[in-house]
Every structure is written in C-alpha cells, then in structure tokens.
Amino acid sequence: MTEETHSNWLERMEQDSREKQQGFMNDIARRLKRPRITEAPAHPFRGAPQYWQQFKWSPEERIEQFTANFQSAGGHVFRVQDMDEAKAFIVSKADEMLARYILRQNVTELAALRLEEELTDTRVSVWNTDDQEAWKARAAEADIGIVIADYAVAYTGSITVLSSENKGRSVSLLPTALIAIVPLERLKTRLGEVLIDFDEAGPSGLPAGIHFISGPSRSADIENDLTIGVHGPGIVFALLVG
Secondary structure, eight states: OOHHHHHHHHHHHHHHHHHHHHHHHHHHHHHHTSOOOOSOOOOOOOSSOHHHHTOOOOHHHHHHHHHHHHHHTTOEEEEESSHHHHHHHHHHHHHHTTOOEEEEOOOHHHHTTOHHHHOTTSEEEETTOOTTSOHHHHHHHOSEEEEEOSEEETTTTEEEEEEBTTBOTHHHHSSSEEEEEEEGGGEESSTHHHHHHHHHHOGGGOOSEEEEEOSSOEEOTTTTOOEESSSSOSEEEEEEEO
C-alpha cells in the first residue's frame, strides 16, 4: 500500500467513524423526541459561585465541623493547647501502642519537640537525613509516622500534606499509624481556600506532591469488603493545636 493510498484509507476510516458517530447521536435524539444540540452551551460562570467563595465558618465552627467529618471517616481528633501538649500526646500514644520505631518529617516544628529525649525505648528517625538510608523501606517499618499539616479543611474533614525533600510522602503513607499536627491557623472552611494557593503558584511553584488525608486508609476493591489500612495507615490521629 503506497503512502498516498494509505492516507486516503485513513481519511475514509475517519469519515466512516464520524458518520457512525453522527448516526448514533441522531438516534439518541430521536428516541428522546427532541432535536440535537449541536452548539456548545454557554458557560457564563467559571469556578465556584461568589456566595460559596464568601462562605466561611468561625474558628470554633471549623473545629467542630472538622472533628465531626474526620471522625465520621474513622479518624481520631484531639484538641491540645500548644506543642508541649502535642508532645505529651505523642509520647503517651507511643507508649500505649508499644511503638518501637517512629519516623517524622524533617521540619523545625517537629525537631523542637525533641522526642528522642522522651522516647528512650523507641527509635525516632528523621526523614532524609542519611543519604545511605532506604527511607521508603524505613517508612514501611515504622509504627508511627508524624507530620505537620500544611492545611486542613473543615467542610471535607481533610488534612493536606505537601511533599518536598524534607517531607517525604512515605512518612504519611506507609507507617502503621499516622499522627498529623494541625495548627489551628491552617484550618480552613472550604477546599477552595487551599486550592487557590496552588492555582496562584502556577506549574513551576507546585510541590512534588499534594496529599489529602481524610481518616485512615479504606478500600473495598475486593468483593466490596471494606478493609482498613490497605493503602496507608490504618489509624490516623489529628491533633488540633492552638
């Protein structure tokens, strides 16, 4: 088959395909007893409507709604006044769970907790501090992963964790349990309040990963049998700090 006849054949196949498509759509319109719409409808509005962009809960309403929504998905929410209380919670929970290995993000807020001094019987590792370490494997071995939330959303009951060199996604995805510290000033009402920052940053300003966590991992892929902890931590704690 020459190049010219091959091109003609492709054109004929495309024409046949378009005719079948038109016939299919015309048949649907005939069965619905209405004419086909052949022009794209007008879209005078883009994005969320103005009333929704202006919708915001008070700080206490955000706390109440986030707690209800996060817990309804199987997560656990605790309110603490400051990072010292957050540290006490982590130490208590590690003792309760008999944790032998904890992995945390390499960020200043978590370094200030000095967990290594309190958890003398537990190994505490810091993400990406040793080039020779297989950090994904270490994360999979961890009993508890500890992260600082970059955002949280009350309306959806979600925690947002961004990935970077010092904040590997494996810290929140692979350990058996996850403790996410959520400063109250990062708790928003709507998801749009979070997404607008990514939109304004543009493609070059986006982080390596954006992860929305709404309670423990849940999957019903196999025969609709709900299983907890298949694709991530089976236990998730959100500590609202402030």
